[in-house]
Amino acid sequence: MNFTFTKNARITFAVLMLIGVIAGVYGFMTDDTAHHNRFWANLLINGFFYFAISLGALFFLALQYATEASYMVVLKRVMEGISQYIYVGGAVLILVFLAGTLHWHHIYHWMDPEVYDPTSEHYDKIIAGKAAYLNQPFFWIRTIVYLGVWMFFARLFRKRSLLEDQQGGTKIHFKNMGMAAIFLVFFAVTSSTASWDWIMSIDTHWFSTLFGWYVFSGMWVSFMIVLVLLTIWLKGKGHLPQVNQSHIHDAGKWMFAISFLWTYLWFSQFMLIWYSNIPEEVTYYITRIEEFKWLFFGVFFTNFLFPMVILMSRDAKRQIGYLITVGVIIFIGHWLDVYLMIVPGSVGHLHFGFMEIGMFLGFLGLFLYTVFNAFSKAPLVVENHPFLEESEHLHI
Amino acid sequence: MQQEAAIRKPLILGEKTYGQITEDVMAPVVGKANKSWWIVFGISAVMALWGIGCILYLLGTGVGTWGLNKTVGWAWDITNFVWWVGIGHAGTLISAVLLLFRQKWRMAINRSAEAMTIFAVMMAAVWPGIHMGRIWLAYFVFPLPNQFGSLWVNFNSPLLWDVFAISTYFSVSLVFWYIGLIPDFATIRDKVTQTVPKKIYSLLAFGWTGNAKAWNRFEEISLVLAGLATPLVFSVHSIVSMDFATSVIPGWHTTIFPPYFVSGAVFSGFAMVQTLLIIMRKVMNLESYITIKHIEYMNIVIIVTGSIVGVAYLTELFISWYSGVEYEAYAFINRATGPYAWSYWIMMSCNVISPQMFWFKKLRTSIMFTFFMSIIVNIGMWFERFVIIVTSLHRDYLPSSWTMFHPTFVDIGCFIGTIGIFFVLFLLFSRFFPVLPLNELKTILKSSGEQYKKVEQEH
Numbered sequence: 001m002n003f004t005f006t007k008n009a010r011i012t013f014a015v016l017m018l019i020g021v022i023a024g025v026y027g028f029m030t031d032d033t034a035h036h037n038r039f040w041a042n043l044l045i046n047g048f049f050y051f052a053i054s055l056g057a058l059f060f061l062a063l064q065y066a067t068e069a070s071y072m073v074v075l076k077r078v079m080e081g082i083s084q085y086i087y088v089g090g091a092v093l094i095l096v097f098l099a100g101t102l103h104w105h106h107i108y109h110w111m112d113p114e115v116y117d118p119t120s121e122h123y124d125k126i127i128a129g130k131a132a133y134l135n136q137p138f139f140w141i142r143t144i145v146y147l148g149v150w151m152f153f154a155r156l157f158r159k160r161s162l163l164e165d166q167q168g169g170t171k172i173h174f175k176n177m178g179m180a181a182i183f184l185v186f187f188a189v190t191s192s193t194a195s196w197d198w199i200m201s202i203d204t205h206w207f208s209t210l211f212g213w214y215v216f217s218g219m220w221v222s223f224m225i226v227l228v229l230l231t232i233w234l235k236g237k238g239h240l241p242q243v244n245q246s247h248i249h250d251a252g253k254w255m256f257a258i259s260f261l262w263t264y265l266w267f268s269q270f271m272l273i274w275y276s277n278i279p280e281e282v283t284y285y286i287t288r289i290e291e292f293k294w295l296f297f298g299v300f301f302t303n304f305l306f307p308m309v310i311l312m313s314r315d316a317k318r319q320i321g322y323l324i325t326v327g328v329i330i331f332i333g334h335w336l337d338v339y340l341m342i343v344p345g346s347v348g349h350l351h352f353g354f355m356e357i358g359m360f361l362g363f364l365g366l367f368l369y370t371v372f373n374a375f376s377k378a379p380l381v382v383e384n385h386p387f388l389e390e391s392e393h394l395h396i
Numbered sequence: 397m398q399q400e401a402a403i404r405k406p407l408i409l410g411e412k413t414y415g416q417i418t419e420d421v422m423a424p425v426v427g428k429a430n431k432s433w434w435i436v437f438g439i440s441a442v443m444a445l446w447g448i449g450c451i452l453y454l455l456g457t458g459v460g461t462w463g464l465n466k467t468v469g470w471a472w473d474i475t476n477f478v479w480w481v482g483i484g485h486a487g488t489l490i491s492a493v494l495l496l497f498r499q500k501w502r503m504a505i506n507r508s509a510e511a512m513t514i515f516a517v518m519m520a521a522v523w524p525g526i527h528m529g530r531i532w533l534a535y536f537v538f539p540l541p542n543q544f545g546s547l548w549v550n551f552n553s554p555l556l557w558d559v560f561a562i563s564t565y566f567s568v569s570l571v572f573w574y575i576g577l578i579p580d581f582a583t584i585r586d587k588v589t590q591t592v593p594k595k596i597y598s599l600l601a602f603g604w605t606g607n608a609k610a611w612n613r614f615e616e617i618s619l620v621l622a623g624l625a626t627p628l629v630f631s632v633h634s635i636v637s638m639d640f641a642t643s644v645i646p647g648w649h650t651t652i653f654p655p656y657f658v659s660g661a662v663f664s665g666f667a668m669v670q671t672l673l674i675i676m677r678k679v680m681n682l683e684s685y686i687t688i689k690h691i692e693y694m695n696i697v698i699i700v701t702g703s704i705v706g707v708a709y710l711t712e713l714f715i716s717w718y719s720g721v722e723y724e725a726y727a728f729i730n731r732a733t734g735p736y737a738w739s740y741w742i743m744m745s746c747n748v749i750s751p752q753m754f755w756f757k758k759l760r761t762s763i764m765f766t767f768f769m770s771i772i773v774n775i776g777m778w779f780e781r782f783v784i785i786v787t788s789l790h791r792d793y794l795p796s797s798w799t800m801f802h803p804t805f806v807d808i809g810c811f812i813g814t815i816g817i818f819f820v821l822f823l824l825f826s827r828f829f830p831v832l833p834l835n836e837l838k839t840i841l842k843s844s845g846e847q848y849k850k851v852e853q854e855h
Contacts, residue, residue, distance in 0.1 A: 070401060129720040170403055188707055196718075207719045209652035209711050264630060268654040275642045276649050280721060390401045396498075 003239055005376040013369040020362010027355030033347055040105035041346045042355060044096045046363035048198065049222065049338045051089025052215075053367070056223025057082035058154050059187055065157075065180035070387035071250050071394050074242045077380050078230055080161055082223065084374035085367055086154045090147045092363075093198070097143060101136060107346040110134040110204045126205050134201055146194045153183045161382065168384035191216045202345035206284045208273070214265040215341070221258040221303075222334045225327045228255050230371070232320045239380050245318050246394045252317035259307035259330065266300060287344045295350065296340060303333040335360060402853055406846040407501055409684040414838050418583060421834040424680050425584055429827055432679060440819035447813005450806050451526055459529045461806040468789045468801040473527045474639075475781040476811050479664070480520035481562065481636055482657075482777060485629060486665025487513025488569050491576070492625035495618065500840045501693055504685045507833050508676065508826070509669045510573040515821040516668070517566045519814040524558070526810070554638040561635040565628045572621045578604050579614065580830040630654075633661040640784065646727035647788035650715070656708035660777060663701035663747070666694050667773035674767045676826060685832055688761050695760040698773065702751035705780075709748060727788055735800060736787045739779050746776020 028039045057079045064072055064079075072079070100108045109115060114122040116131055127134065156179060164172045192212025200211050208214075228251045234240050235248075273281045288296045306326050316322040343351075382388060412420075429437075454461050464471055487510040494502035525531055537559045539549045549556050582604035585597040604610060634654035641653035670691065677686040716728040731740045750772055754760040791798045825831070842848050 068404075126720045130718055133718060173403075185703070188703065192707070192711060205720075207715050209650045209708075209715045210655070211651075212711065213652070213655060260627070264634075265655065268634065269651045272638070272641050272649070272651050272653070276644050278644060278649070280719070386403045387401045 003234075003372075003375045003380050005372045009372060010369070013365040013372070016361050016365025017369070018362075019358050020360075020365060023355050023358020023362060027359065031355070033351075035103075035105045037105050037107060038347050038351055039355065040096060040099060040107055041342050042359045043092065044107060044198075044346075045335070045338050045342050046359055047089065047092035047096055048342075049335050050085060050363050050367045051093055052219035052338075053223045053226050054083050054085035054089055054154075055150060055191075056219040057227070058086065058150060058157070059184075059191075059220065060223060060227075061157055062153070062180035062183045062187070065176045066184055068177070068387075070390040071247065073385050073387045073391035074240065074247060074381055075227065075231060075251070076161065076382050076385070077375070077378060078227060078234065078240075080158050080378075081371050081374040082226060082230070083154050084158065085370045086151055088366065088370050090151060094143075094147070097140075097198075101140075105346075107202055107342075108204075110201060111136060124204075130204070134204070139197060142193065142197055146190045149186055149190070153179070162378055164385060165379065165383040170386050173386050191219075199341050202342060203284055204345075205280065208269055208281070208284075210265060210269045214262075214269055217258060217262040217265050218334055218337055221255065221262050222331065224251065224255040224258050225331045225334070227251055228323055229327045229331070232324060234375075234380065236320075242381055242392045244394065246396045247391075248320070248323070249314070249317045249396060250394070252311060252323050255323075255327065255330075256307050256311040256317065259303060262334075263300070263304040266303075270300075287348075288340060291344060291348065292340060292350055295336065299333055299336045299340060303330050303337065306330055306333075400843045400849075402849075404844070405689045406849050407504065407687065407689065407844040408837070408841055409687055409846045411847045412684060412841065412845060414841065417832075417834050417837055417841070418587065420682065420685070421580075421830050421832045421837075422584060422587060424827060425830065426588060430679075433823065433827070437820065437823050440816045440823060443812050443816025444820050445813075445816070447810055447816050450809030450813055451522075454526060454806055454810065455529075455531055459527065461804060463802045463804045463807055465799055465801070467792060467797045467799045468786055470789065471786050471801045472782075472803055472807045472811060473523050475778065475785055476814065477520050477523035478636055478781045478785075479778050480516050480523070480814065482633065482661035482664045482781075483668045483774075484513045484516035484520060484565075484569075484665065485633060485658070485661035486669045487511070487516075488565070488572070488625050488629050489662055489665065490669075491572055492622040493629060495622045496626060500844055501690050503833055503836050503840060504682075504687075504690050505669060505673060505694070507573075507576065507829075508673060508822075508831050509665075510569060510576070511825045511829070512668060512672060512822060513569050513665070514566070514573060515818050515825075516665075517562065517569065518821075519818050521562065521566075522814055524555075554635060554642050557635045558639060561628075561632045565632045568621065568625050568628055572618075572625055575614070575617055575621070576833055576836075577829065578602055579606065579611075579835045580833060582606060583834060584830060629662075630658055633657040645788050645792075646716075646721075646723040647731065647784065650712055652708050652711055656705060659701045659704040659708070660747075660780060663698060663705055664773060664777035666697050666701070667770040667777070670694055670698075670766055670770035671774065672822060674763060674770070676831065680826065680831065682832065685837065688763070691763065691766055692757075692761050695754045695766060695769075698769075699751050699754040699760075702747055702773070706748035709744070723793070726791075730791055731783060731787045734787065734791070736783065736790070739783050740787070743776055743779040743783050746772045747780060750776075 024039070024043075027042065028036055031037075031039045061076070061079050061083060063069075064076070096107075099105055100111050103111070106112065109124075110127050110130070112122065114120040115124040115127045117123055118128075157176070160172050160176060160179075195212045195215035199215060200207070228248070231240065231243060231248060231251060235243055270285065273285060276282075306329050310322055310326050311317055339356075385391075408417075462471070462473065464473075487506070490502050490509045491506040494506070524537075525534055528534055537549065537556065539551075539556075578601055581597050581601040585594060585601045588594050588597060634657065637653035637657035640648035641650060643649055673686055674691070677683050713728050713732075716724045719725070731737070750769065753765075753769070759765050786801050790800060
């Protein structure tokens with residue numbers, strides 16, 4: 001059965017987007033921070049958060065290919081659909097970076113040429129020391145390479161998956177394994193460097209070797225949440241007949257496990273910096289604790305404790321009520337985690353109002369619109385895959 | 397029964413029956429040791445005795461018999477400790493994490509990998525023990541209420557966290573390993589005919605009856621222990637890494653340490669598993685169970701974890717420059733170009749560059765090459781710890797105290813001794829214990845056995 005993107009769904013998502021536009025325009029007008037940084041920071045938060053979900057989908061898809069995993073084959077099209085947001089998400093990111101280059105905002109301090117000029121009063125010795133890496137031409141080359149290669153793979157996997165529906169056989173499968181391995185190697189390096197370039201460089205003085213892996217774990221878990229929620233929704237609408245409780249259980253396990261991974265990395269980074277208390281490092285957390293205390297620790301405990309306590313038991317991971325409750329809460333939790341990566345270095349204070357909520361909803365609408373559109377373009381379950389039968393028989 | 401895709405490779409080769417699996421696994425237990433076993437055992441025992449002698453000399457004379465000096469206060473001791481703990485990661489990863497991921501190939505290797513884990517963790521525990529000097533006061537590491545005044549351990553110290561982390565890891569691994577052994581001991585008990593072995597194996601089998609309820613509990617406890625052991629795989633080496641990362645020593649204090657140490661540990665652990673199993677499958681005729689496919693899978697784990705470690709090395713190197721912190725940058729320049737550059741480049745070539753050879757299918761399915769690489773990785777991972785520890789210490793903040801570290805014969809003897817003890821224990825294990833989980837293996841015979849897969853395909 002093919003998925004039809006109903007009119008009702010289209011209207012709902014359009015309304016969400018409209019709320020986003022209103023919130024954005026209203027926010028831009030009322031934004032009294034320097035260079036409208038608050039507005040642009042919101043665009044970056046949402047631009048990155050939803051983009052990262054589609055990138056997480058691409059990573060997970062490649063991981064499934066490379067490890068010859070079968071259990072999620074019946075959900076492959078759902079993952080592919082999520083990965084197809086990568087083009088729109090990438091465009092939003094480009095817009096934010098372009099605005100930075102044009103000095104419409106000052107989220108990236110290092111984009112200001114004066115900090116590199118020893119005669120200027122804005123000269124910053126530490127940033128100037130990073131000039132070989134943090135300079136506009138190199139930044140743009142890197143950004144375009146990341147986005148270009150990731151999008152190339154998103155397109156490639158999608159195209160070959162549709163082709164496999166027609167052709168069958170094992171040739172495409174084995175080729176996908178090889179391509180997935182190549183993607184994973186590229187991703188292993190660029191997922192870290194991209195998070196340094198796009199996010200860590202906001203707090204330009206600060207550095208942490210773990211930062212890239214921490215951002216990666218956040219994107220992975222955000223994707224797992226979206227996969228669980230969308231699967232449950234589609235299943236509820238009568239789609240995905242091959243998906244049984246075991247598949248949902250397995251997806252729930254991933255959501256549970258990667259929440260632990262995220263917690264582990266969050267804690268490792270925080271604890272080591274807090275313990276050593278070196279001025280150049282600890283400043284990052286001092287800002288977050290002084291200005292965002294409740295939010296900062298609240299996000300950590302929410303994203304850790306909710307999945308741990310509620311999803312620990314086998315039964316909970318097989319009941320959609322629990323999965324939806326935890327999923328929605330930590331989905332917001334991980335959005336707030338991205339908020340906490342970006343806002344302290346760009347706006348500096350806690351601003352939370354209609355603009356933040358509205359733009360979050362607007363981008364949610366855009367994301368779902370794009371993903372549903374991709375769902376409607378192909379059958380929701382693959383037709384030929386060497387592991388399809390194995391996946392259909394999953395029973396745990 | 398679960399469906400298995402036709403394109404999956406068989407995991408048990410040849411025309412095996414249930415009875416043959418039992419016979420194959422029991423052959424070394426009921427048979428006599430061959431000459432090569434005695435030769436290897438003899439060499440290991442001599443190494444072990446030499447090491448024990450060195451340790452006794454160390455304890456009698458003092459830690460001053462090691463080559464430590466006022467600048468390099470930690471060297472081979474902690475290097476060996478971390479190296480052994482790292483090796484001890486593969487067993488629990490294979491038995492717990494791969495169980496959670498439903499990887500059937502783990503069944504050929506998990507028993508010996510777990511045994512290796514337990515022996516490796518024991519060898520690791522030797523180092524902090526003998527480093528204390530007065531080993532008879534070793535119980536001071538536990539937070540015991542005492543009569544000596546308000547004397548407590550330092551709860552802020554990651555060295556104390558190590559005590560908890562490693563002892564927990566050791567106990568859970570031991571229980572996990574032993575529970576898996578119980579049904580197999582029972583099988584041996586039922587098969588052996590001599591009186592004394594029968595008595596011993598029936599004691600070891602804890603009165604296992606093999607009824608449905610017992611198997612049900614067996615499976616449940618395996619899953620629970622796997623769930624408990626999985627976070628332990630992460631926590632142990634994370635806490636070991638914090639011994640270094642909580643400090644303010646350039647080259648030690650870096651946030652990537654916990655996950656990067658875990659990855660390195662799995663990397664070295666799998667290398668040691670390869671070293672042991674490639675010999676064992678040959679000597680004990682287990683080629684039908686530990687197949688080339690198993691070796692290939694392990695090589696893939698090695699290339700993945702080796703590459704993660706590689707990414708971490710490069711991240712550290714890059715951030716040391718990016719940070720703009722002079723001391724941090726110097727620590728890394730000194731590693732790559734200073735007097736210990738040779739050890740840095742041994743580390744880089746053994747851990748990052750050479751595992752990339754496994755991208756070639758021909759090489760990762762070659763037994764000789766895999767064996768060679770497993771030794772290379774073991775060497776590389778020892779040097780990784782040596783580089784981290786000694787090169788960060790030997791040139792500290794005060795150039796007048798810069799110096800080098802020179803190991804004495806006691807340093808070398810103690811290290812060789814732990815290798816000897818490790819091999820003695822492993823060789824004894826391979827003679828008297830069922831080295832494959834024979835009962836569990838039987839559960840996959842019909843889905844992954846070669847002749848059954850053939851029949852399936854013909855239909």
